[in-house]
Amino acid sequence: MLKAFIFDLDGTLIDSLADIAGCINRMLETRGFPPCQDISMFRQMVGDGMEKLVERALPEAERTPEMIRVCTEEYRAFYDGHWQDETRPYEGITEMLASLKEQGIKIGVISNKAHRFTVPMTEHFFGQGYFDVILGQRAEVPRKPSPEGAYEAASLLRLSVTECAYIGDSGIDMAFAKSAGMVGIGVDWGFRSVEELREHGATRIISLPSDLLEIN
Template sequence: MLKAFIFDLDGTLIDSLADIAASINRMLEARGYPLCKDAGIFKQMVGDGMEKLVERALPETARSEEMIRLCTEEYRAFYDIHWQEQTQPYPHIVEVLAALKAKGLKLGVISNKAHRFTVPMTEHFFGSDCFELILGQRAEVPRKPDPAGAHEAATILGLRPEECAYVGDSGIDMAFAKSSGMVGIGVDWGFRSVAELTEHGATYVISTPGELLEIYDKSC
């Protein structure tokens, strides 16, 4: 029986791609580098943390360790100002979270986005009492798909990993769920393909948030 649903943030709970893309392009423009004009390309660039996002956005000739560090700081400064300009929760997410909570389920967020962004963004869009835990990327915890964050979350919630579902939009998320012993639920409204979700071990792939309620009912 499932007792908790833990969510990825970007591409799962919120559509944040436009603000991420705009902040990356502000950084590139300030540096005099070519802009990433195809917004769709960002769907493949996100998911592994800010440093990897910036590295992928930079021209290959500019991808030194020091330049990636400097440009990540600059991107972070732009994103700190602009992250809520176009970002919104996906349709029906808020209602489904409320319905899951009303059934007595524990809710959480685990993201590869930096912790300093993950917490205020999640609370901005969903309030401060929706989730029992919100964990962004922290230096002391390996990022997804390493299972350390999932095991930490299960311990905080007082549950076994197999009593938790992890909901995400990428192969990284599904590998994270599988390696930790959680039930992996892939969503097809996010940044990656259904094929990627299934290839990385998704137990379920859903097309609407309401299907989470159906999965919970089946687990009872």
């Protein structure tokens, strides 16, 4: 019996691709680099934290540690003011979360997005205090797929990891769930492919948020 459903944020609960792409392209143009014209390219670029996103967006010849550091700070500053321009929860997400809470199931978020963005964004779109635990990427905790964040969340929820499911849209998310001993549930509405989810060990793949209500 699952007692908690813990979610990835970007590509799972919220569609944030347009704002991410817009802020990366603004950073690139400010630096005199060519922007990424095809927004779908960002589907493969996100998921490993801001530094990796910036590294992937930069021209290959410019990917020095110092350039990545400086451009990450510039991207972070742009994103700080524009993460809510076009970002919205996916259709059916708010209703699904409300149903889980009505059933007494704990809900949480674990994201590779920086903690300083993960908390305010989650609270902006879903309400302050709505989730039982919210964990973004922090320097002292290895990012997904390392399982440390899962252990931390389960401890805060006072549950075993085996009593928790992790829901995400990427192979990283499914590998994270598997390494932690959580049930890994993939969503097909996010940034990555169903094939990627299967290859990385998804226990189940759902097509609608409401499908999650039938699992427990």
